Amino acid sequence: MNTATAANKPLFDAKRIREDFPILSEPLDQGMRLSYLDNAATTQKPLHVICASDDYYRHANANVHRAIHALSQRATRAYEGARDRLVDFLGAGSRAEIIYTRGTTDGINLVAQCYARPRLKPGDEILVTELEHHSNIVPWQIAAEATGARLVVVPVEDDGSVTQAAFESRLSDRTVIACIAHISNALGTVLPVAEMIAAAHARGVPVLVDGAQAVAHMSVDVRALDADFYVMSAHKLFGPTGIGALYGKRELLEDMPVYQGGGDMIETVSFEGTTWNELPYRFEAGTPNIAGAAAFGAALEYLDGIDLAAVAAHEHRLLEKATAAMAGIDGLRIIGTAPGKAATISFVMDGVHAHDIGTLLDESGVAIRTGHHCAMPLMTRFGVPATARASFAMYNNDEDVDALIKGLESVARIFG
Numbered sequence: 001m002n003t004a005t006a007a008n009k010p011l012f013d014a015k016r017i018r019e020d021f022p023i024l025s026e027p028l029d030q031g032m033r034l035s036y037l038d039n040a041a042t043t044q045k046p047l048h049v050i051c052a053s054d055d056y057y058r059h060a061n062a063n064v065h066r067a068i069h070a071l072s073q074r075a076t077r078a079y080e081g082a083r084d085r086l087v088d089f090l091g092a093g094s095r096a097e098i099i100y101t102r103g104t105t106d107g108i109n110l111v112a113q114c115y116a117r118p119r120l121k122p123g124d125e126i127l128v129t130e131l132e133h134h135s136n137i138v139p140w141q142i143a144a145e146a147t148g149a150r151l152v153v154v155p156v157e158d159d160g161s162v163t164q165a166a167f168e169s170r171l172s173d174r175t176v177i178a179c180i181a182h183i184s185n186a187l188g189t190v191l192p193v194a195e196m197i198a199a200a201h202a203r204g205v206p207v208l209v210d211g212a213q214a215v216a217h218m219s220v221d222v223r224a225l226d227a228d229f230y231v232m233s234a235h236k237l238f239g240p241t242g243i244g245a246l247y248g249k250r251e252l253l254e255d256m257p258v259y260q261g262g263g264d265m266i267e268t269v270s271f272e273g274t275t276w277n278e279l280p281y282r283f284e285a286g287t288p289n290i291a292g293a294a295a296f297g298a299a300l301e302y303l304d305g306i307d308l309a310a311v312a313a314h315e316h317r318l319l320e321k322a323t324a325a326m327a328g329i330d331g332l333r334i335i336g337t338a339p340g341k342a343a344t345i346s347f348v349m350d351g352v353h354a355h356d357i358g359t360l361l362d363e364s365g366v367a368i369r370t371g372h373h374c375a376m377p378l379m380t381r382f383g384v385p386a387t388a389r390a391s392f393a394m395y396n397n398d399e400d401v402d403a404l405i406k407g408l409e410s411v412a413r414i415f416g
């Protein structure tokens with residue numbers, strides 16, 4: 001367990017961090033070492049998180065909020081304690097601004113249905129960029145289709161960046177909301193979200209930031225960014241699957257109709273009329289993912305002891321090392337070279353299908369992702385059906401990079 005406080009972060013120790021993640025030292029078949037480079041899809045979990053889930057079921061399992069017995073109080077403490085941690089982690093103004101969701105996708109759908117849809121009229125515009133994950137495209141298409149609004153797309157440059165100028169030029173008097181990734185899952189591009197938010201606000205346009213890829217790699221302060229909505233998933237942040245968080249500015253959330261109806265989101269129910277609970281519970285209908293929240297809180301507690309700036313520097317060194325070595329592999333082309341990008345490398349190899357690259361690397365214990373990365377419009381933009389993607393996290397090391405490069409050299413030899 002990591003007990004250091006945020007104000008007193010220990011030096012970044014990649015070796016020790018790696019040891020905190022049991023799956024990373026578990027050999028694969030035939031005793032092969034695992035090089036896990038699929039972190040943009042999901043991250044591994046430290047023992048602290050695994051134990052928090054186990055502890056919850058062993059020692060605290062009960063429903064939250066509705067009972068006064070000891071176990072229910074424990075469960076409620078775990079559930080609400082994790083919310084308090086989220087307030088600190090994201091820099092939110094209060095607990096009312098943190099809503100538990102099933103993850104990033106769920107958070108975006110909530111905002112699309114409850115914030116955007118009631119405001120959208122025929123001809124209105126929803127701004128997205130060309131590099132968005134399907135989760136930050138399709139919910140807006142659904143809202144647009146229901147209201148006669150349309151999506152306006154900010155183009156991606158050849159290096160994978162999205163410029164401030166391109167963003168500003170697509171804002172218009174019809175823009176109702178702008179929806180932008182903080183970091184691209186497919187390319188690693190870091191978007192200048194603070195500047196984009198400022199430009200959108202200058203025109204009275206609120207901004208939703210998809211933070212799924214950002215939270216594990218940089219410190220995020222939603223109030224410093226002045227984001228109106230910020231969404232994330234616990235599983236990309238060394239936490240469990242099935243839970244995430246939506247940050248929303250209180251005044252915007254107060255003004256939104258409810259999402260789903262059911263237990264916990266009401267104040268009183270009668271057949272004459274039902275009244276809603278206060279924030280954030282108004283948006284949390286039904287028995288929530290309590291064990292998930294307990295483990296989510298443990299992930300944040302774990303991260304509290306880790307300096308995210310040092311994590312970013314460590315990942316950047318691995319990125320540079322891998323990028324330099326990949327430049328020497330015949331027929332390999334990296335897609336996405338934006339300055340200051342995060343530690344994700346998307347690439348293609350002449351004459352080799354991305355899935356074959358993935359399969360061959362897997363044979364030597366190197367786990368990468370291949371496919372469209374839920375960003376089909378972006379693949380179309382670069383004229384490829386799929387890429388192979390290696391994505392790094394704080395527990396990766398030089399051995400992982402060496403295994404990746406060795407595997408790619410052997411792919412090049414086989415197909416060369």
Ligand code: PMP
Pocket residue numbers: 040041102103104105106133135136181183184185210212213233374
């Ligand atoms: N946006 C981005 C940028 C992502 O990387 C992902 C996950 N790959 C999502 C949204 C969707 O997250 P989830 O599946 O956890 O809802």
